Amino acid sequence: MAAEPTLALVAHDAKKDLMVDFAKKHQEKLAAFQLVCTGTTGGRIQEACPSLSITRLKSGPLGGDQQIGAMIAEGRLQGLFFFVDPLSPMPHDVDVKALMRLALVYDMPMALNPATADILLRSARLIGLSTTSTTPEVGTIAS
Numbered sequence: 001m002a003a004e005p006t007l008a009l010v011a012h013d014a015k016k017d018l019m020v021d022f023a024k025k026h027q028e029k030l031a032a033f034q035l036v037c038t039g040t041t042g043g044r045i046q047e048a049c050p051s052l053s054i055t056r057l058k059s060g061p062l063g064g065d066q067q068i069g070a071m072i073a074e075g076r077l078q079g080l081f082f083f084v085d086p087l088s089p090m091p092h093d094v095d096v097k098a099l100m101r102l103a104l105v106y107d108m109p110m111a112l113n114p115a116t117a118d119i120l121l122r123s124a125r126l127i128g129l130s131t132t133s134t135t136p137e138v139g140t141i142a143s
């Protein structure tokens with residue numbers, strides 16, 4: 001039997017309450033995934049949803065975003081819900097951009113807000129019916 005698809009849940013501080021509400025609301029559906037989170041986001045979700053099994057990586061500013069980026073590059077992630085705060089400066093802005101960039105490069109289903117995450121959670125591709133990752137053709141990048 002194929003392993004469950006892996007979904008990353010990440011939220012900036014101003015969006016963590018939204019992420020916790022989202023996780024509580026969709027707890028049953030989220031249980032069908034292997035969940036990975038950046039450190040603080042994962043702690044908040046775990047506290048609110050003790051039945052979910054969550055792998056917590058480093059906190060975003062300490063490398064967690066990059067760890068998730070590496071999972072994308074290595075084909076170990078099937079979806080990314082990243083609730084970003086567009087109104088606050090981030091010390092690790094380069095990491096945030098790098099993570100979103102890799103999600104785009106690898107055509108990863110990515111939701112940057114709860115409205116889109118709601119839709120993606122219902123999508124056949126994300127729930128694992130088609131989890132083939134798209135490897136970009138490096139040669140096609142324009143010089």
Ligand SMILES: O=C(CO)COP(=O)(O)O
Nearest residue numbers: 038039040041059060061
């Ligand atoms: O900073 C983050 C994403 O850029 C999230 O990290 P934390 O979940 O550790 O707060």
